[in-house]
Amino acid sequence: MQPGFNDLLDATIAHLEALRSSGARQVLVSSQVLAELSASTGRKAPTPTPSVPAPAAVRPASASPIAPTAPRPPSAPAALPASVTARWNTATQAPAPRTPPAPASVPAPIITRPPKLDPIALAAALENLRQRTVACVKCPNLVSSRKNVVFGVGDPQARLMFVGEAPGADEDAQGEPFVGLAGELLTKIITAMGLSRSQVYIANILKCRPDTPGQPYGNRKPTPEEMTTCLPWLQEQIGLIQPQVMVALGVTAVEGLLGKTDGITRLRGKWQNYQGIPLMPTYHPAYLLRTQLTTDKRKVWEDMMSVMERLQMPISEKQRGYFVAK
Template sequence: MAWSERQQAMLRGMGLKVWVPPPAAEPLLDTPPPPAAVAPPAQAIERPAPAAQVQAQVQAAPVSAPALAPVARPAAPAPVAVHVPRSDSPVGSMDWPALREAVAGCTACSLCESRTQTVFGVGHANAHWMIVGEAPGEQEDRLGEPFVGAAGQLLDQMLKAVGLTRQDGEAVQQVFIANTLKCRPPRNRNPLPEELARCSPFLSRQIELVQPKLILAMGRFAIQQLLGTDESVGKLRGRVHQHAGVPVIVTYHPAYLLRQLTEKAKTWEDLCLAMSVYRRQLASA
């Protein structure tokens, strides 16, 4: 079958090779003529879609996101059981000798098993200034006195700069120094909430007996115990707080200042604020 010029052009446009039969030879005697080639019908051949149309179809086709396995949320930690001292605790009625004896024999928490001795506190029993630190360290545990060693020497210099001392003197000059905890945590770790709670009646009674005109809270755990807040020292500085009606000024712990020398200037500012508040207390008395 011969293709017309129009048919051949259509086939070439679809990318099909046009087959043209060779010229017919003289048929041999008794040899049947070869069968004619049959071309596929034109309607059975589909023209490929233009590239732009294919791209549009691909972009329009919805893509299903892979299913994600549900993420298991970690279980919330169990709340720590914290001992809250009773308001009618016998500690609240103790005098100095009874309170000192109660601290020395305290077994309210597990710190009693690892301590060398308790650290009660030192200073004037009616001091105008009360210094509250955090927990005893190794040297405090060995000597039974708060703020010794390099941190204690720095504290002495700070007190001297504002005319105060831990040595023997009048109530207006000699401070009373106490720690939030009376026993050293093993390896100087941070105090646990239940340890702070069980020890809090002793510090509260010391404040009641001293009746200071101002409290200087040094360090995060002392501030948390006195003010009941988790705010950082940096956010609480520069303001006058209250504990049981007593003005409280917060500042950095001397041990921290030994590691961060650049913060000493801020502590001097805190001491100046404390002195200003103290003078107002005296003027209004």
């Protein structure tokens, strides 16, 4: 191992810890960066800048650069060689320009995450996030019309997280997602899976109800600007909860999470990837209420059985037979 590699590793660790202290929950690492870091053991490493402190000791090879879990005092991010920092990106930073699609032979970027917080720290972090979210005034029109900010509900330790579109009138009034008719149907779906609402986590792309000026009732789809503005709250929420599987309910949830506008009919039933988390798109319960089609209900149920299989949940013969024509 070259001597400079230890400096680079220490600088990387310091930078990640500083990002973590400043609230970053996720760091995207391209395979190219990892390859370069690995290769540094066998070739000349980039020269550290003078601001990078010399390592106190050689780190074990197995040390993870994002292993620390205890809160750390805020500190300024340590400088890294430009060739490395240019390719680091975090979920809390402004979106970086899209890079051209990689050739088929290049593996997808590897996404590393900090370990999930212990239950007490997680509850505290979620409460801190909730307080910041309910105080949000980034969308003046929604702030003036909302009754509540609908943060999310459920088990912070949930393995399964549902993401919907935006609060409706009932959700706005009660401050909880999916409590209207569509919410009742979602609850039935969750129950049919053998779970309860309190065992999963439910949130929306938008935390405030989209306003409908001049209309006393009715809903509208969030605008792209509203979704972009609000998404960091959900991203931070997901980063804390770290569910094993996510379900995107409806086209708006898919657009918000994946940036895909292919349409829910094309995407439903096909596993997607949200920052390393398997994500199943399916129809929104409100759509099922509108169509009342058994075929659509069966499709959603098949999607939920895929989710159950992914979570290694048992599926009974009775469950497999739901909505199948006799």
